[in-house]
Amino acid sequence: MPRPLLATIDIEAMRCNLAVVRAYTPHAKIWAVVKANAYGHGLMRGLRGFEVADGLGLVEFDGAVRLREMGWTKPILMLEGFYDPSDLVTAAQYQFDISVHCAEQVEMLEKIPLSSSMNIHLQMNSGMNRLGFSVDSYRLMHQRVRAIPTVRTITLMTHFSNADRMKHSRLSVAEQTLCFQRGADSLGGEVSLSNSGAILLHPELATDWVRPGIMLYGATPGTKTAQEFGLQPTMTLTSRVMAIQEIAVGDSVGYGSRFVADKRMRIGVVACGYADGYPRHAPDGTPVVVDGIRTRLVGTVSMDMMAVDLTAVPAAHVGSGVTLWGIGLPIDDVANAAGTIGYELMCALAARVSVVER
Numbered sequence: 001m002p003r004p005l006l007a008t009i010d011i012e013a014m015r016c017n018l019a020v021v022r023a024y025t026p027h028a029k030i031w032a033v034v035k036a037n038a039y040g041h042g043l044m045r046g047l048r049g050f051e052v053a054d055g056l057g058l059v060e061f062d063g064a065v066r067l068r069e070m071g072w073t074k075p076i077l078m079l080e081g082f083y084d085p086s087d088l089v090t091a092a093q094y095q096f097d098i099s100v101h102c103a104e105q106v107e108m109l110e111k112i113p114l115s116s117s118m119n120i121h122l123q124m125n126s127g128m129n130r131l132g133f134s135v136d137s138y139r140l141m142h143q144r145v146r147a148i149p150t151v152r153t154i155t156l157m158t159h160f161s162n163a164d165r166m167k168h169s170r171l172s173v174a175e176q177t178l179c180f181q182r183g184a185d186s187l188g189g190e191v192s193l194s195n196s197g198a199i200l201l202h203p204e205l206a207t208d209w210v211r212p213g214i215m216l217y218g219a220t221p222g223t224k225t226a227q228e229f230g231l232q233p234t235m236t237l238t239s240r241v242m243a244i245q246e247i248a249v250g251d252s253v254g255y256g257s258r259f260v261a262d263k264r265m266r267i268g269v270v271a272c273g274y275a276d277g278y279p280r281h282a283p284d285g286t287p288v289v290v291d292g293i294r295t296r297l298v299g300t301v302s303m304d305m306m307a308v309d310l311t312a313v314p315a316a317h318v319g320s321g322v323t324l325w326g327i328g329l330p331i332d333d334v335a336n337a338a339g340t341i342g343y344e345l346m347c348a349l350a351a352r353v354s355v356v357e358r
């Protein structure tokens with residue numbers, strides 16, 4: 001028997017979430033973002049779940065080639081561009097659109113003869129200070145790229161630091177948008193700005209292209225819950241209780257004896273640990289659902305197991321069903337309690353976890 005830990009992927013929910021993006025931004029074309037193995041869901045499932053998207057965006061060249069091999073003929077966008085000259089050859093061969101964000105990439109583009117023309121997404125650094133050309137150098141870089149004979153179209157692109165907030169004291173979406181407008185002023189071409197946070201909280205910014213990731217997977221970067229945005233969970237992680245311990249006042253649970261009982265209680269040992277992708281730093285109190293009842297993690301998560309408080313679930317027994325996140329327990333709730341974000345939980349799903357489709 002395999003371990004009872006199972007990740008169930010709901011392709012239909014992925015399709016519904018894509019429809020939510022369409023509803024928020026009816027006039028924009030959609031790059032469905034499938035980097036990091038479609039946020040842990042599997043690249044092929046990303047392709048199936050988002051087959052009506054206008055394009056797929058990712059950062060891994062091997063994954064992008066696989067998408068072509070799996071039959072994806074619509075656009076593919078390399079969100080971080082290319083890492084070395086051989087990637088450029090691959091991009092031309094497989095017709096990937098590529099983001100260009102630094103002068104070194106422009107030089108490579110100028111030097112390397114390509115077999116076919118290419119669409120470029122020219123990234124501006126509008127304040128995040130991660131990728132992209134400064135506001136002041138953007139126009140010059142645009143001219144240089146436009147002069148390259150193999151460049152077909154240039155899309156104007158930037159990325160927001162704080163799209164998950166309405167306002168931000170350091171760098172708001174509004175400030176970044178102003179920067180972008182200043183740097184890209186009167187340059188022609190399509191515009192690509194919004195990630196999930198911007199789509200959900202600033203839908204008026206949706207331009208020619210939007211680039212949703214996390215919302216397609218039923219989690220949010222933002223203030224409201226996924227359910228309030230009409231998003232459905234796409235990954236549900238379930239397991240079972242594999243042992244039960246009865247403990248007395250003063251007894252402790254797990255490595256480091258972090259949790260100490262202040263009453264007699266039953267503890268359920270669940271088959272799921274940090275080697276499965278569950279965050280080891282999750283504190284006591286992180287929500288876990290047992291037999292449909294919400295209870296809490298107690299004690300430090302081990303490699304293959306974790307312990308839960310069964311006080312609220314007196315009927316729980318060895319074999320009781322456990323939900324770690326997904327349907328019945330929003331991944332954002334677990335992430336919030338564990339001091340992380342839904343993105344990290346999904347992406348960290350370990351290879352040893354069996355994956356099935358709903």
Ligand SMILES: *Cc1c(COP(=O)(O)O)cnc(C)c1O
Pocket residue numbers: 033035079159194195196197211212213214215221
């Ligand atoms: C990952 C990524 C996205 C998607 O972001 P979400 O917050 O998951 O919607 C969009 N644009 C770029 C450039 C990215 O790297």
